[in-house]
Amino acid sequence: MKRFETYSSEETRTLGKDLAKTLSPGAILALVGDLGCGKTAFVKGIVDAFGDGEEVTSPTFTLVNEYDGTTPIYHFDVYRLEHPSVEECDWMDDYFFSDGICLIEWADNIREVLPDNTLRITFSKNPEKGEDYREITVC
Ligand SMILES: Nc1ncnc2c1ncn2[C@@H]1O[C@H](COP(=O)(O)OP(=O)(O)OP(=O)(O)O)[C@@H](O)[C@H]1O
Numbered sequence: 001m002k003r004f005e006t007y008s009s010e011e012t013r014t015l016g017k018d019l020a021k022t023l024s025p026g027a028i029l030a031l032v033g034d035l036g037c038g039k040t041a042f043v044k045g046i047v048d049a050f051g052d053g054e055e056v057t058s059p060t061f062t063l064v065n066e067y068d069g070t071t072p073i074y075h076f077d078v079y080r081l082e083h084p085s086v087e088e089c090d091w092m093d094d095y096f097f098s099d100g101i102c103l104i105e106w107a108d109n110i111r112e113v114l115p116d117n118t119l120r121i122t123f124s125k126n127p128e129k130g131e132d133y134r135e136i137t138v139c
Pocket residue numbers: 006007008009010011012033034035036037038039040041042058105123131132133134
């Protein structure tokens with residue numbers, strides 16, 4: 001497991017951009033952490049690395065947004081899918097088994113359908129270390 005600490009959303013974004021260099025096409029990242037912990041900030045960094053400069057917005061209603069760049073990025077936010085059946089998630093396989101990179105906010109909501117090679121990134125706050133502190137782990 002790797003562990004990082006950031007003290008601003010910009011730092012979290014930069015961390016995403018740096019980690020992007022270690023990702024190959026087909027990578028799947030489960031982004032796990034409470035509301036406002038920095039998952040989307042991290043996605044912005046990955047899109048900085050691979051995307052075409054498009055602005056990242058949360059796919060809360062569309063469930064997935066695509067960013068075309070050197071490697072396609074599929075940004076999921078499955079917050080609204082609380083207890084989906086496996087059938088309801090069938091359409092996701094086209095993305096999971098593609099040559100793009102899948103970034104999935106609230107991935108624990110769809111834990112059962114995530115491929116085995118999914119990388120888990122956790123985001124957490126620690127009030128003792130200040131409002132802008134985030135601990136980010138990769139495993
Ligand atoms: N170290 C930090 N890293 C990331 N964001 C930070 C940090 N410090 C403060 N913030 C603030 O926390 C918020 C993080 O928002 P962001 O949308 O990235 O969270 P999220 O985990 O995607 O939330 P949601 O579950 O609602 O999608 C922003 O308002 C950002 O400015």
